[in-house]
Amino acid sequence: MADPSGLLGAAGASPVSATRLQPSPPPAAPTEPWGPQMAGGGNSSQAPQLFLTSALARGVSGVFVWAALVLTCHQIYLHLRAYTVPSEQRYIVRLLLVVPVYAFDSWLSLLLLGSRQHHVYLDSLRDCYEAS
Incomplete structure (x- = not known):
């Protein structure tokens, strides 16, 4: 009797054993570490x-911080120039001032990152402005 699927390669072999794939051996482990953490290739210490x-x-963050400062200061200037609804615009200007305060604080914290912990003082000034 002929196999209708045509999967039998050898006479008398069952369909299951003829179509079963043998597992391949696992790939060899790399001998040297690679990736961005080891890109320097220098002294391991x-x-x-x-x-x-x-x-x-620092450069990319500085560009974005200064762009945010310029745009926000321009918006504050436009609100103060057309100060027609003081009861609302006072709060708008206060909210707009949050952007330069946070951006400048974050940028200076990034610039001073490392040796000293000066960002703690900058964060305290930022928190005082936020609380008021």
């Missing part, structure tokens, strides 16, 4: 540099 402490991170 040196810790890898964090992205937050790189000049690129």
